[in-house]
Amino acid sequence: MSWLTRVFRRRASGEDITLLRLRTTRFRQLLGSYASLLALLEDAADKQGGGYILDRQYVIALVEQVAELADAVVFDLNVITSHRNLPFYEVADGLRAQLRAVLAQGSGGGSDTVSEVRTQTAVPLQTVSPSTLAAALARSEVLYRQSGHVACRGVAAGPVCNLSDGRQSGALPPGSVLVATDVEVEQAALAAGRAGAILLDLGSAAGTAARLARELRVPAILGLGDATSRLATGTEVTVDADENVVYRGRVNELLDYYRSGRPGGEDEEEYQLLRSVREAAFPLTVGAGRTEPALSDCRTVRDLVHLAHGLAGDALHELLSTERGGTGTLVRLGGPAWCEVRVVHLDGLHRSDPSGGIMPSEVRSRPLRAFLEGFSNHHGTSSAGHHGADHHAAKHGAGEQRMPGLAPCTLRAAATDEHALAVMTLSRGFDMLDATAGGGRESNTVYCRFAACGDGDPEAARGAVAAGVLMRLGFAVSVMAGQASGWLRGLPWAETEDRVRIVGYLFARLARPGTAGWERSAVEPDVEAFMRSCA
Amino acid sequence: MIAATRPAGGDLLRHRYRVLRRLLAANSEMLELMADLEADLAHLDPGERAIRQPVQRLLDGSLLLAENLNILTGGAHRALYAAHAGIEQAVRSALRAFPDPTALPFVLPLEDACLERIREVGGKAANLGRLRAVIPAVIPAGFVLTTAAYRLFLAENRLQEPIRKLFKDLSLITGRRLFKERTAAIRALIAASPVPGPVVEAFGAGVRLLGMNPPSLWAVRSSAVGEDGRMSFAGQFDSVLNVPTDALASAYREVIASRYNDHAVLYRLAGGFSEVDTPMAALVMPMLDARAAGVLYTRDPNDASADRMLIDAVAGLAEAMVRGGAVASSVLARRSRPGEFEARARHDQHDGTAGARSAPSGFPLGAGEVRELVELGLRLEAPSGRPLDVEWVVTQGGALMVVQCRPLRAVDRESQGGPPADAREPAAKGGMTVFPGRAVGPAHFARTDEELMGAPDGAILIVPQAGPELAAVLPRVAGVVAEQGNPAGHAAALIREFAVPSLFGVPDAMGRLGSCHALSLDATQRIVFEGSLWPEVRERVRSRIRHLPGRHLENPLHERLLVLNLTNPLASTFRASACRSVHDIVRYTHEKAVAAMFDLGDDAGRQGPRRVCRLESDVPLELAVLDLGAALPPAGHGRRTVRAEEIASPPFQALWRGMTRPGVSWAGRTQMGVGGFLSVVASSMSDPRAAVREVGGRNYLMVAPDYVNLNARLAYHFAMVDAFVSPVPENNFVNFRFRGGGAGHERRSLRARFLAEVLLRSGFGVDRRSDLVTAWLRRYPRERSEEGLTMLGALMACARQLDMLMRDESAVRDFVDRFLQGDYAAFV
Amino acid sequence: MSETLRVMVVDDEPIVGRRLRPVLEKLGFEVEVFEDPVLALARFAEGRFEIVVSDIRMRGMDGIALLERVRAHAPRAKVILITGHPSPEVAAEAMAKGAFEYIAKPFKTDALRRVVERAALSLGEMPPPSSSGSSEE
Incomplete structure (x- = not known):
């Protein structure tokens, strides 16, 4: 394609700039859709928790939103790749139909038939009258109200067994209320079977403990913050996980009320439906191995969207990196020229840059400037930045004293004042950053992607190192075929730029793995070493 | 070559429908963003991050909208990119000019x-x-x-x-x-x-x-x-x-x-x-050590044209007066002769006749001080030329100081008007006064929110219904005329707050004033004239709007993002290169995309052999059904037919309800032409007389859950319906086109008149040229759009043979009435 | 103390009534639950209900219509509308027609609890007994 050769010419023609602007903008929109999908995922997990009353309409709306996002992503992918991925549409349509089928199945045994049978005149079956119940509750001391997240609904009372004072979960008396900071899987499995209820300081509605509690149908409230310090072993409490309340003592009226009238502890149909929809839409089921998955492997919307975002990224990389010669404005990093950095400005306002190039501090784009600061900081301070005592850092530090004969890598960026897209071409694959910083919180976003393998790295452990670092930085991380992608949004301007700076540093650190290559066994120490080195 | 590639062959139709959907989704998102930004720009510093974010999204979104339109049309609107670049450049320079508020x-x-x-x-x-x-x-x-x-x-x-x-x-x-x-x-x-x-x-x-x-x-x-x-x-x-x-x-x-x-x-x-x-x-x-204090109105608030200022004064601090703790005395002072009084003070019952030379007794200011105050008032007024409301203090030391100064909203006797000076025939009259006064300005008709947002500064707004959405434009319009509106409602409260001369309940205002370009409204007398009658009123309106807060500096953000310049799609200036704002681009892409979809039927004919279903029904209409989305049930083995009730497309169902309405007959005197005919019809919306094509015998029905496109030859004429109906009103449209027929030109023209009249009375926008009728509903809620489709279904059936029945003008009126009353038997 | 307040919950999705009943009974209210708005209205006419919690989009009759009928019949009654399709227009219409509050689904039970408590207070009734406990946040 003839324009590709022209894109990076120093005085690129207006049409080339327009194309680059169109493609980068659309790619950003695609990433935004993916981020919205992740936000829906989180929101749905939150709603699943049980603190909310949700109805079938919510689940239906969720399905439509998810399908709509898939459509938008597939459309953008096709525009970016000049309609080379039309089969994605069929798969997206298929997934939409599949999600709707989940809804239809859910209603199959459904509410419609049941509701007709159910009596309409509502005669309370409760043996405890509301006024008695309310009076009893009013007398009771409230320990927590709306302080945590409900992981599993239900009501139970019993003596507290506080695991934080060294007690083993095996010693949990049956029917007691388990109180702990957090619980490991095995511990929870062991304990939850006997516990009447669970109260945790930490934990979220989507975590392991929550899942276990739901599976075992034990009323559970997580994330209370200070349950272990407030509730001593032996204290009698009543847990009302239907309403996210914990009372001191045993509120018999409440227990009687539920015993006589409460529908079973099982999840309601709507919640089961939500769970089925989440399972059908959100998990990443492909790409656990090291090979690139195919379109036909996609079983969830997330699979499809993830695959699409990868292909779109490939196309952007191709567009930005095809022409290797003098393209864009040169950015001088100082020190030995191990990486050639060039920037194309897309906002039409940029004055012509000096032919000798500019310094990173002269880059107008704020996110790109932050990125290059991190990127070049690594280079400039390669010896000072690493703690010699650390084995892994030392190993990589040695790798950075690169020999003059090595082929330099290239980093290409397209930027506006508040946005930057950068790709770094490696011998196998590429790393990519797309960052926006400069608007309000919600508009500050960072996306980055790291190739699976480095030089002499058959295990795809490089991506795992990147994923580990990104997770520490608060990114939502997905790994497909060893390749790590991370999203971050919603941080204030300055904090966003800090993360971008660290990502720039990570780019530089990962550019060369050192002579030994990456080892899967060393991923965790490598991540630790990196985090220490940027502290 | 940018954004012009698209898939070839059989997928083209589905592809275009997908592009349309994405385009419409982006369109409504842009409209929402613009509405929010409009409100924010009124009070936020453009340097603030809260502004930069929507600005960025508008720039990005409108660029991608332009690309979507080019994909849809095979690159027919590439000039939009240059227009967008111009807008972006202007906006970016403007943003860079604002300092970071944290500094x-x-x-x-x-x-x-x-x-x-x-x-x-x-x-x-x-x-x-x-x-x-x-x-x-x-x-x-x-x-x-x-x-x-x-x-x-x-x-x-x-x-x-x-x-x-x-x-x-x-x-x-x-x-x-x-x-x-x-x-x-x-x-x-x-x-x-x-x-x-x-x-x-x-x-x-x-x-x-x-x-x-x-x-x-x-x-x-x-x-x-x-x-x-x-x-x-x-x-x-x-x-x-x-x-x-x-x-x-x-x-x-x-x-x-x-x-x-x-x-x-x-x-x-x-x-x-x-x-x-x-x-x-x-x-x-x-704090000033006050001997006397008070308020100076540089014009009499009850009659701004009179030669006097109003001075309220109290001994000590003015705050006491304002809080009601002390009674102020007031005097009316001559503007033209500082130091002289004009009328009697309000609270003193002393006899003070016009032209009194001295202050009333008990007034805390001496004549010299009054002169000084009046002269100061004149000096303060000079730069803006507008009446002021000045809070002043005279210190124990005798110094006159101003502690507050703001524009005075005085009632202008002239603009309240007496009886109309000339005996012109009003263009409209009646209704009830919501806020009195006169206003002069260009007429602006607004049925939808977007049209409302497009109201030019100083316009007289004519709306079918006055609702709270008026708030967005009230500060900058000169007057409001509404066919309906509650004088105790929110719109009325807002109108009074903004002091905009307004009438509610003016019968058929949209129709009566429809042909007027400029209007003169006298809300006190409840009459509206065509033309610009009172130039001095127009000047005052302009000055009020020029001084609106938030637009004092000809804000380039406002101009390049929100102002709508392309208001009339039929005008020659409705071009890609004329887009000066993001709003223009949004409007332009929507209009052109909808027009492009109209031609979908042409492409259907060119698709050649492809798998389509035949619609199985009692209606003798050979319809080939093409599924663009997921509107048809999953195809069974070799299934070639589909029943109407199986089509999951509410807009189609609405249309079909009309086509099969009880009493509506499709069994005409002439059998449906199924193939064999060659008819010449127009196919381009932009110039209906230019592009022509031959029509085959097949009728195409394209459906998706939110979309229907019917392309039908009915006997000797040609009808097209193209509609997108979703829960989002901004996205919805219903388009209709009808042309041709076997009868002579005269009768075809009569039928076209019949169609135009029915469509108009049903709330459609209508364009009739000779025997070609084009009609549209834009941005109506789902229910209203579906009603329109149902009406079209019945109308198509009834109009089929009408050119044979129609003899003269009175027949047109007769058939219009019959159709609207549901008397379909007359059309058989 | 005056008689116990009676609350009617109307939603054609059964889960809403099922989940709201205990929430409201714990506050001491007498609760009746309906899935059919027409039946609910008939019952409203014969019984004494001070507070109505209703969905907006329902088969048979929409919540706005229900609101209008309830207000016409008993102007003092507080009507709380909930909807899965929130929009400013509908919210405005609901409030203009005298709804006490407007809540978007999905909502937390606690959010509804607070609104119903406020409704009870504004009826001038004694606050339900548990509201002393609920003030502890």
């Missing part, structure tokens, strides 16, 4: 508070600061705690979120109790928040600005951005007086809290300001 100072001396810094110092301080720069002797020294300090106060105490939450869903119509509860909660929040250290330090710095011997007592007043003293009694509720230096910070907090008084909040809600982001500054001035 702005917390305190400024009053004399530095100029109009250019109004977003930092607020309207009150800017007015005074400007005067202090010109006439320093009469304006006390002082300093301003800027909006940057206010932002820090909110941020440090994390108040934005709670305030935002409390204001959630709060509108003019919220229950009174809820409203009061929430405003009280906000005041309590503020009262409980400490003033941050840097702001306390800023007070110290401000005090030092006043020299070595700063005063010991101060007055702290609010100076808000975006209000500019337009509120009738601003200043009374948000001042704290006699504040010792060490209590300045807590007085400041009191002033901030007073911004959440019920009336202040109501006012801002009426003005469409979003609460938490409306920044405010505080003006701090030394």
